[in-house]
């Protein structure tokens with residue numbers, strides 16, 4: 109059905125956002141200029157992260173928010189050193205018991221970026237080309253955090269009552285595993301979070317360049333390390349080659365036994381608990397705006413494993429997948445060194461989907477690797493450990509906030525959203541859902557080609573500005589439904 113044009117307050121809000129869009133872009137430019145990289149553990153970058161946290165806190169205070177900077181302690185590094193973790197921002201604006209309280213989660217830290225990695229522009233100087241705002245953090249996640257702030261500041265600037273009570277949880281260590289955040293959520297369950305009715309996360313992307321999306325689930329992940337050890341020291345292959353079981357040969361056989369060339373995981377029992385596909389679910393994939401050829405071309409992949417949109421999306425979102433990530437201890441530099449590594453660690457992970465069970469998966473993986481290894485009769489020692497177990501997340505799309513977001517999307521973009529899932533994991537979504545036990549929604553703003561974590565990361569000016577309107581419209585829809 110066609111969307112009706114905004115009226116009254118909403119029209120005023122949209123006009124204000126359009127008129128002030130250059131100021132909003134300027135603030136994003138100031139934020140992108142801060143190299144708030146949490147991944148590289150060095151003191152000067154931690155100082156940048158602290159500066160970034162200060163900028164965001166000041167911005168929230170200027171809106172009239174009550175801001176708490178919660179001390180998050182120190183990160184212990186493997187070399188014995190420690191680095192400060194930036195404080196986590198807990199902020200709130202309004203506490204009217206007649207209004208719903210919506211809590212926004214976002215992060216201020218970014219992935220590392222150096223111009224020589226293949227950026228055309230300086231990654232820390234926001235540069236606009238053809239309506240694309242290039243710069244590290246523009247889409248992940250400074251742009252979306254600011255879009256939420258822009259929406260709030262618009263009501264403030266127009267001297268209009270905020271339709272909802274707003275809370276913010278903004279951290280600076282997401283790209284490094286959200287150190288200290290889960291502990292804080294547990295600690296504040298009965299405090300800061302006790303009045304929260306809804307949680308919104310905008311830290312993923314649409315599946316399309318033009319059609320907005322609402323995300324209703326993500327995969328989880330189980331991460332494994334398989335170590336094969338002969339001794340702690342490397343060998344010379346001229347001196348030892350031919351007379352011992354080489355750890356790399358064992359490891360390559362182990363890793364080679366995990367998945368076949370059609371992408372099927374070869375671990376016995378691994379698909380046993382995967383939820384069956386229903387007819388209703390199948391229809392949801394048909395409706396999604398995805399041009400397979402365009403997707404394939406823009407990904408620079410010659411051929412995907414699946415050739416229909418439905419099959420491709422299902423294998424990205426609702427089936428498990430196994431990826432091999434790397435080998436620690438292997439010779440990987442250029443040149444031809446004749447080494448036999450004495451000890452190697454293979455790293456792989458399995459993306460988990462409903463209703464897979466993390467400890468069952470762990471057992472199946474260990475049993476399978478034990479079996480493959482035992483068949484080799486190797487004298488080496490194999491040790492398998494699961495270092496990370498993250499559950500998949502499924503939204504309740506019948507919650508009021510999903511309805512409100514759908515209506516707001518229709519008003520701003522004139523279209524129904526793609527109801528998507530995400531193949532990666534945003535661990536905090538499940539943690540919020542389990543701990544706070546309130547509705548969690550993922551409402552992405554960025555387009556599929558934004559290149560998060562990659563060179564030439566960008567957010568389109570259109571997505572950033574319409575995204576700011578979307579949040580404002582969402583506040584009003586939430587108030588109507590309450």
Ligand SMILES: NCCCC(=O)N[C@@H](Cc1c[nH]cn1)C(=O)O
Nearest residue numbers: 311312313329496532533534535
């Ligand atoms: N679009 C958001 C992606 C966020 C992200 O990259 N999350 C990581 C989290 C993770 C999972 N296993 C280890 N870390 C991801 O790889 O999905």
Ligand SMILES: [Zn+2]
Nearest residue numbers: 248249282311
């Ligand atoms: Zn992110």
Ligand SMILES: [Zn+2]
Nearest residue numbers: 248283560561
């Ligand atoms: Zn990220």
